[in-house]
Amino acid sequence: MMGAGKTRVGKEVAKLLGLPFRDADVAIEHEVGMTIPAYFQRHGEPAFREVEADVIARTLVSFDGVFSLGGGAPMTPSTQAELARYAEAGGKVVYLMADPAEAMERAARGGGRPMLDGDANARWKKLYRERDPVFRDVANVRVRTKGLTPLGAARKVIDMIEERSIHVTGAAIEPYDVVVGEGSLNHLADVLGEGPAKVALIHTQPVQRHADRARTLLRKAGYDVRELTIPDAEAGKTVAVADSLWQRLGEEGFTRSDAIVGLGGGAATDVAGFIAATWMRGVRYVNCPTSLLAMVDASTGGKTGVNMPQGKNLVGAFHTPAGVLADLTCLSSLPRDIFVEGLGEVAKSGFIMDTAILGILADHAAELRGFDGATFLGSGLEDVVAELIERTVRVKAHHVSADLTEKGLREFLNYGHTLGHAIEQIEHFSWRHGNAVAVGMVYAAELAHLLGYIDQDLVDRHRELLASLGLPTAWRGDFDAVLALMHRDKKARGNTLRFVVLDRPGHAIHLDDPPADAVREAFERIQPTD
Numbered sequence: 001m002m003g004a005g006k007t008r009v010g011k012e013v014a015k016l017l018g019l020p021f022r023d024a025d026v027a028i029e030h031e032v033g034m035t036i037p038a039y040f041q042r043h044g045e046p047a048f049r050e051v052e053a054d055v056i057a058r059t060l061v062s063f064d065g066v067f068s069l070g071g072g073a074p075m076t077p078s079t080q081a082e083l084a085r086y087a088e089a090g091g092k093v094v095y096l097m098a099d100p101a102e103a104m105e106r107a108a109r110g111g112g113r114p115m116l117d118g119d120a121n122a123r124w125k126k127l128y129r130e131r132d133p134v135f136r137d138v139a140n141v142r143v144r145t146k147g148l149t150p151l152g153a154a155r156k157v158i159d160m161i162e163e164r165s166i167h168v169t170g171a172a173i174e175p176y177d178v179v180v181g182e183g184s185l186n187h188l189a190d191v192l193g194e195g196p197a198k199v200a201l202i203h204t205q206p207v208q209r210h211a212d213r214a215r216t217l218l219r220k221a222g223y224d225v226r227e228l229t230i231p232d233a234e235a236g237k238t239v240a241v242a243d244s245l246w247q248r249l250g251e252e253g254f255t256r257s258d259a260i261v262g263l264g265g266g267a268a269t270d271v272a273g274f275i276a277a278t279w280m281r282g283v284r285y286v287n288c289p290t291s292l293l294a295m296v297d298a299s300t301g302g303k304t305g306v307n308m309p310q311g312k313n314l315v316g317a318f319h320t321p322a323g324v325l326a327d328l329t330c331l332s333s334l335p336r337d338i339f340v341e342g343l344g345e346v347a348k349s350g351f352i353m354d355t356a357i358l359g360i361l362a363d364h365a366a367e368l369r370g371f372d373g374a375t376f377l378g379s380g381l382e383d384v385v386a387e388l389i390e391r392t393v394r395v396k397a398h399h400v401s402a403d404l405t406e407k408g409l410r411e412f413l414n415y416g417h418t419l420g421h422a423i424e425q426i427e428h429f430s431w432r433h434g435n436a437v438a439v440g441m442v443y444a445a446e447l448a449h450l451l452g453y454i455d456q457d458l459v460d461r462h463r464e465l466l467a468s469l470g471l472p473t474a475w476r477g478d479f480d481a482v483l484a485l486m487h488r489d490k491k492a493r494g495n496t497l498r499f500v501v502l503d504r505p506g507h508a509i510h511l512d513d514p515p516a517d518a519v520r521e522a523f524e525r526i527q528p529t530d
């Protein structure tokens with residue numbers, strides 16, 4: 001927007017990055033040989049937009065540096081297409097989201113803006129209403145700059161262009177971003193926004209130091225923070241814990257405009273999301289995942305809930321977060337076995353859709369299996385993990401965007417979970433989720449092979465890849481107990497078992513009511529050999 005500081009902040013960004021800076025308005029004036037107000041007056045806005053679009057299109061292909069666009073430029077359809085191409089090729093299109101009051105004041109002060117002729121503030125606001133949705137859409141980096149100096153805003157832009165951001169949208173979804181990067185937690189207040197006064201920070205004890213950081217950021221931003229520590233892992237994912245959290249929110253006077261922050265592994269973000277979904281029938285919440293599994297899967301998509309003695313995640317709601325901040329610095333305290341467990345869900349996304357994930361996992365299996373949080377940050381592995389997180393979240397976003405409430409396509413994210421959830425339950429959660437899903441995927445692969453959907457090579461590939469990552473591929477248990485639990489799986493309908501299987505690498509299908517002997521035989525094939 002006019003007055004957002006595109007030129008000043010852009011110059012600072014260029015200086016900090018050691019790159020050249022170019023301003024579209026200056027380039028246009030150079031091209032037409034007169035000032036923009038003079039060109040506007042002589043030829044009118046349509047002629048100006050044509051020259052502008054042409055200058056931008058040429059600059060985007062020929063210039064390596066920081067390029068500041070005029071505020072109206074992204075409204076031109078051909079420029080939107082050029083920017084989309086640029087972003088798709090890895091370019092960063094930054095929307096400087098200035099505070100309206102600050103930007104209006106600067107724009108009015110600057111003068112020489114033909115688009116603000118007349119009542120400058122009223123014109124600015126009208127343009128803002130038209131442009132803001134388009135700017136959000138064309139940008140792949142959206143930076144709020146309220147209260148920041150040009151240098152502060154430039155630093156924030158640089159932090160954010162080094163992050164990876166996945167935009168989740170779709171029917172019935174208020175769009176949000178999953179931001180992956182070192183320091184992404186710093187956006188917490190931006191994502192929560194100005195609506196909430198009180199914030200309940202829900203977390204478990206092992207991530208206390210990350211919760212301390214979140215609490216400090218929230219308090220600095222002026223929120224009234226209540227810290228709610230819940231029992232760790234699945235022990236926190238119960239109706240009793242949910243009840244105690246509801247009681248606290250009631251005692252503390254949380255209203256519908258207040259908010260929840262869920263920080264921790266997938267169990268903590270599942271329960272925090274459930275509280276957000278149910279408190280006053282739904283309040284805003286932000287997820288701050290701290291385990292690999294929560295970063296790649298649990299924190300995105302809005303599946304929230306708690307377990308029941310009768311089965312995993314039997315009570316819950318679909319409630320979409322306002323944002324997800326996957327801060328890679330949190331992984332520095334993550335124990336190796338919990339990191340490795342998360343690779344189970346990463347591999348799942350490779351098997352059901354993005355087979356490039358399988359290649360990355362295979363190429364880096366030894367480093368991933370040997371993950372050490374103490375040396376992770378700044379190591380070569382960090383970029384590999386960031387790439388895996390981004391790809392896996394994209395697979396999740398693809399399914400969730402098309403089918404938030406799991407009518408069909410989203411069920412593919414449940415690959416390996418029909419048996420996996422049963423194993424977790426039978427083992428009283430001493431088996432970690434990602435490990436159980438790994439065995440569940442081998443089971444689903446055996447079932448698909450028995451029924452002729454895939455060949456033996458793909459079954460072997462499951463075993464080899466998962467084992468190379470340090471994940472289990474076999475489990476000994478009682479078939480009748482497993483069968484009873486699989487009948488209570490959320491994909492089951494009536495007395496009919498339903499599974500997700502593959503018919504080729506990267507492609508999942510539904511398998512309804514498979515023959516009972518195949519269901520049993522596949523189970524025999526995942527029994528340990530010793």
Ligand SMILES: NC(=O)c1ccc[n+]([C@@H]2O[C@H](COP(=O)([O-])OP(=O)(O)OC[C@H]3O[C@@H](n4cnc5c(N)ncnc54)[C@H](O)[C@@H]3O)[C@@H](O)[C@H]2O)c1
Nearest residue numbers: 206233265266267290291293294297298303330333334433
């Ligand atoms: N909602 C969804 O779409 C979805 C998707 C996948 C999994 N899940 C759920 O997620 C849960 C599994 O998530 P998980 O694997 O993160 O397990 P978890 O939440 O039990 O966390 C594992 C352990 O790691 C600790 N931990 C997490 N981050 C840490 C860090 N940075 N440093 C030190 N310790 C840390 C936790 O406190 C816990 O002790 C299951 O309940 C599963 O059902 C939900």
Ligand SMILES: O=C(O)C(=O)C[C@@H](O)[C@H](O)[C@H](O)COP(=O)(O)O
Nearest residue numbers: 297301303312313410413414417490
């Ligand atoms: O997001 C989904 O949809 C998934 O199925 C993701 C799964 O990895 C995840 O474990 C989820 O919690 C399972 O949900 P459930 O509905 O099978 O309990």
